[in-house]
Amino acid sequence: MENLEETFKQIVSDYSEQLYWHVRGIVDDHDDTDDLLQDIFMKIWRALPGFRGESGLFTWVWRIATNEALGYLRKKKVRAALQFQSLDAKAERVIDNDPYFNGDAAQRELAKAIAKLPEKQRIVFSMRYFEDLSYEQISEITGTSVGALKASYYHATQKIKEGLNLSDGFESK
């Protein structure tokens, strides 16, 4: 048990900050990210005794976090639908009113365009564009084939270009 606690504390020490940015890139809001991190690390702690190392620790931790963030996005979508609210308009408001946004106008528009992407495309885009993960790594984390991930990333960049009215110049990877 003591060994597990040590391992858990090591995961917190090694990954909490990086994981914060991973989740923040998916959900945008700081407070929501903070809440999700508590849930994610609670899950990591509960699942740790069953971790056998079939996948690397990074992949395992990122998989838990990504699934949690995906669940959050889905709940948010359902809640908005039940309240007859536009999720896109809400996302724009969150970004406009975010006290911790420190980018320029172009980055604000990019953040809004990303926020409007479908959940899976958004996750793939964020992991590839901001975290610079390889398709193989993303594939291990999400359980999606590399081909499907490339297609998702392509569609995401197309939608972002449309949202930003760009014909080219937006780098695809």
Next chain:
Amino acid sequence: MKRHLPYSTPEGYFQGLQQRLADIPGKKQATTFQKFSPYLALAAVFAVAVVVGNVIINKTSAPAASAMEVVEYLLDSDLTLSQLEDAIFYSD
């Protein structure tokens, strides 16, 4: 090249975060009863509402007349036998 998200965090956030997360193993895990107690409470409220509702309905509604009472009432009414027969045979 890695691109950075255009976001910041409150001052000293990550130190506080690490401390809070590192405290997770010390937190008492909720028992099964604690996990399901909100649902049990909801079920209990629902059961009470059903029982109270039944009691109110039984107290306020008039008792149903028996078949014999209905027949007696009809026979005592001013209806003729043929009208009664029409009512019985053509009511379906």
